[in-house]
Amino acid sequence: MSRLSLALAPVLLLTSCRQDPPSDFGKLSDEFVYTNLSFSPSGATAAGLHEYNNRNLDEMLDDFSPAALDKQHKFHESFRNRLNALKPDALAAEDRADLRILQDEISLSLLDLDQIHMPLHNPTLYVETLGNALFSPYVLEYAPKPKRMRDIVARLKQVPAFLDQASLNLQSSPDIWTKVAVEEGEGNIALVDKTIRAEIPGDLKQAYSQAARSALDSMQKFQNYLKTSLSVRNNWDWRLGHDRYVQKFRYTLEIGDDADTVLSNAEKDLSRVRSRMFEIAQPLHRKMFPNEAVNDQDKVIREVLDKIAERHATPASYMEEAGKDLREATDFVRAKHLLTLPARSNLQVIPTPEFMRGIYSVGGFSPAPTLEPQLGAFYWVTPIPQDWPKQRAESKLREYNFYKLKLLTMHEAIPGHYVQGEFANDVQPKSRRVLRAISGNGPYVEGWAQYATQMMLDEGFLDHSPELALTFAKEELRVLANAIIDVRLQMLNMSDQEALDLMEKQTFQEREEAEGKLQRAKLSSCQLPMYFVGWRSWLQVREGYKKMKGAAYTLADFNDKALAQGAVPLAVLGQLLE
Ligand SMILES: [Zn+2]
Numbered sequence: 001m002s003r004l005s006l007a008l009a010p011v012l013l014l015t016s017c018r019q020d021p022p023s024d025f026g027k028l029s030d031e032f033v034y035t036n037l038s039f040s041p042s043g044a045t046a047a048g049l050h051e052y053n054n055r056n057l058d059e060m061l062d063d064f065s066p067a068a069l070d071k072q073h074k075f076h077e078s079f080r081n082r083l084n085a086l087k088p089d090a091l092a093a094e095d096r097a098d099l100r101i102l103q104d105e106i107s108l109s110l111l112d113l114d115q116i117h118m119p120l121h122n123p124t125l126y127v128e129t130l131g132n133a134l135f136s137p138y139v140l141e142y143a144p145k146p147k148r149m150r151d152i153v154a155r156l157k158q159v160p161a162f163l164d165q166a167s168l169n170l171q172s173s174p175d176i177w178t179k180v181a182v183e184e185g186e187g188n189i190a191l192v193d194k195t196i197r198a199e200i201p202g203d204l205k206q207a208y209s210q211a212a213r214s215a216l217d218s219m220q221k222f223q224n225y226l227k228t229s230l231s232v233r234n235n236w237d238w239r240l241g242h243d244r245y246v247q248k249f250r251y252t253l254e255i256g257d258d259a260d261t262v263l264s265n266a267e268k269d270l271s272r273v274r275s276r277m278f279e280i281a282q283p284l285h286r287k288m289f290p291n292e293a294v295n296d297q298d299k300v301i302r303e304v305l306d307k308i309a310e311r312h313a314t315p316a317s318y319m320e321e322a323g324k325d326l327r328e329a330t331d332f333v334r335a336k337h338l339l340t341l342p343a344r345s346n347l348q349v350i351p352t353p354e355f356m357r358g359i360y361s362v363g364g365f366s367p368a369p370t371l372e373p374q375l376g377a378f379y380w381v382t383p384i385p386q387d388w389p390k391q392r393a394e395s396k397l398r399e400y401n402f403y404k405l406k407l408l409t410m411h412e413a414i415p416g417h418y419v420q421g422e423f424a425n426d427v428q429p430k431s432r433r434v435l436r437a438i439s440g441n442g443p444y445v446e447g448w449a450q451y452a453t454q455m456m457l458d459e460g461f462l463d464h465s466p467e468l469a470l471t472f473a474k475e476e477l478r479v480l481a482n483a484i485i486d487v488r489l490q491m492l493n494m495s496d497q498e499a500l501d502l503m504e505k506q507t508f509q510e511r512e513e514a515e516g517k518l519q520r521a522k523l524s525s526c527q528l529p530m531y532f533v534g535w536r537s538w539l540q541v542r543e544g545y546k547k548m549k550g551a552a553y554t555l556a557d558f559n560d561k562a563l564a565q566g567a568v569p570l571a572v573l574g575q576l577l578e
Pocket of ligand 1: 411412417445446449
């Protein structure tokens with residue numbers, strides 16, 4: 001998973017006299033990106049946009065008032081009209097790709113503002129926005145610490161008004177969204193009351209204490225509002241339904257195939273991948289259980305996976321193992337020359353922030369801000385809570401066992417999201433880099449992480465370990481299940497039980513994992529199919545490039561060139577490599 005939604009933005013720090021002035025299209029793209037980003041100061045800070053029209057965005061919170069939402073709506077509509085007046089044929093291929101990104105981004109925003117109405121129904125929107133607004137100045141070193149702590153104090157002072165607006169806006173919410181908002185709200189309270197408070201320098205302690213007191217009061221009040229008021233207005237469906245889903249799918253995935261086609265492809269692949277797993281599992285099974293028969297596909301795969309899962313970390317060593325795996329993967333990429341490793345060394349492995357654990361229940365990647373690429377990039381690993389019952393902890397450790405934790409690390413960090421994010425931060429010119437990062441294509445990003453992991457195995461990582469191959473094939477099943485349940489739950493009324501059965505019975509997921517995924521499928525939409533859609537598309541683009549290059553083809557050359565484009569829709573990536 002990657003935090004694409006927050007990726008991006010502009011500004012003063014990197015102004016260099018050597019940069020070419022932006023083209024006319026570049027100016028148009030800048031205008032959209034920076035204006036749009038200024039609508040969300042929390043996202044702007046995370047992206048590295050600190051000032052806009054002489055306003056210090058780091059001191060502001062997002063404005064969800066009806067007037068502000070109306071202003072955003074008007075901006076998007078008028079920008080859509082300006083883009084529609086352009087003649088795509090008159091643009092260079094690179095600009096045409098960017099035009100497509102802009103148009104889809106605007107369509108998506110208008111769909112949200114006109115038809116999906118998150119501000120009226122999703123309390124996690126406010127909780128996560130607030131968490132990000134406070135966490136980014138804490139963790140991103142865009143200015144000296146005292147300045148960033150003052151930014152946090154300024155934002156804390158606006159929390160009561162921000163949450164009052166949230167209470168006013170929210171009309172109804174499904175139980176699951178309210179439940180997660182309450183859990184993440186507890187994370188925000190701990191962030192303000194403990195984590196950030198502990199870091200406040202002496203001369204700011206009093207100002208912090210004062211601002212934190214009223215902010216914490218209103219955060220507590222909002223928790224009560226969620227539990228007692230919003231929770232009884234629960235007649236809103238988390239499902240998008242057919243019409244809205246079909247549109248969101250088109251603008252988010254940008255592949256040309258519709259949801260029905262993707263669903264049918266994924267369902268066909270299920271049995272193909274299970275057959276391959278059976279082939280890998282049989283010889284392992286003979287070694288592990290010499291006296292047992294190996295003809296029941298489901299039983300053989302399950303028994304081998306169970307045995308493999310026994311090799312795992314402890315809650316205490318889990319984070320450290322992830323760090324070791326990262327060094328191992330990096331060494332392999334370097335030794336095999338699979339691609340050019342990033343020149344910056346800004347990657348840190350840290351525990352997932354508490355207020356984000358509702359959706360990032362396993363791990364995630366938070367890229368360095370596009371306009372401040374020298375700042376930190378973070379591989380988030382979600383720790384196993386101390387207070388979990390032993391059985392629950394064991395279930396998660398078995399799922400994220402010795403092999404699976406390596407796959408997670410390759411996906412999130414190297415050669416996955418971190419490498420892709422670093423290439424994306426070197427795209428030129430700047431207007432293009434900013435657009436392709438902030439409105440970047442999700443399947444490109446998630447597909448790269450899956451494709452890159454497959455490449456590691458294809459090239460012999462961990463000595464062609466069949467245990468790792470089987471674990472990765474199980475992951476492929478999970479990727480297929482992700483696509484299937486998203487389409488079926490959001491568009492075709494799949495029940496919870498049907499989704500759980502698919503995950504547990506057909507794709508070998510542990511209960512803990514399946515329940516976490518089901519929750520995520522209700523909190524997001526059109527995100528879970530990105531892995532499948534993107535992975536398959538990356539392989540197709542590479543195939544096309546191989547044919548074109550003939551004897552001159554090398555894997556590293558393809559990877560470097562395709563990554564150097566940044567996150568364009570995969571439907572146009574191949575054309576840009578010609
Ligand atoms: Zn990912």
